[in-house]
Amino acid sequence: AQSVTQPDIHITVSEGASLELRCNYSYGATPYLFWYVQSPGQGLQLLLKYFSGDTLVQGIKGFEAEFKRSQSSFNLRKPSVHWSDAAEYFCAVASGTYKYIFGTGTRLKVLA
């Protein structure tokens, strides 16, 4: 069965520090992978996406993610975190039936 795992429920980093949020997936074929961010009281905003091609994907707000097929991972990174990055982050995989499967989310807290 398809699944997405985000092992870290909460992460706290200091402003200016680097960030890596982990995402592992289980999917039989080449997946379509996404990272979304949800600020309190808001819907989901797309940070970046992977369909094929270059395995290092650049997104908005200075985020990037790397698709590693051998590790079934799609980790999200940012070299320097800003206080405004505090939010909930969701990794998702899209199946061939157009449906998304979401991970459980990682809540990021940024210390000033």
Next chain:
Amino acid sequence: SAVISQKPSRDICQRGTSLTIQCQVDSQVTMMFWYRQQPGQSLTLIATANQGSEATYESGFVIDKFPISRPNLTFSTLTVSNMSPEDSSIYLCSGRQGARTEAFFGQGTRLTVV
């Protein structure tokens, strides 16, 4: 990507009543979906809204409880029927144009049932 306007943004409802949530997209979209996000949880797909036909429900969700309409390619509604406090959640609608496109989301409806 397209923009979804979802309303209401929040509501407080009495148990036993029903609430209809509306989503309007600013362009035609192939697929629309409805999700539930319970407090502190991830998103769970309720159903796929099919234009001109009955919605396709996920396991654990039934049409009598969550009737869905999709009269055209830009509009859909979700009704939460005969509500109980367990229905208190955020409900989100989403659209997607096809397999190699990303989904976009409405702002969500925060529902509290008292």
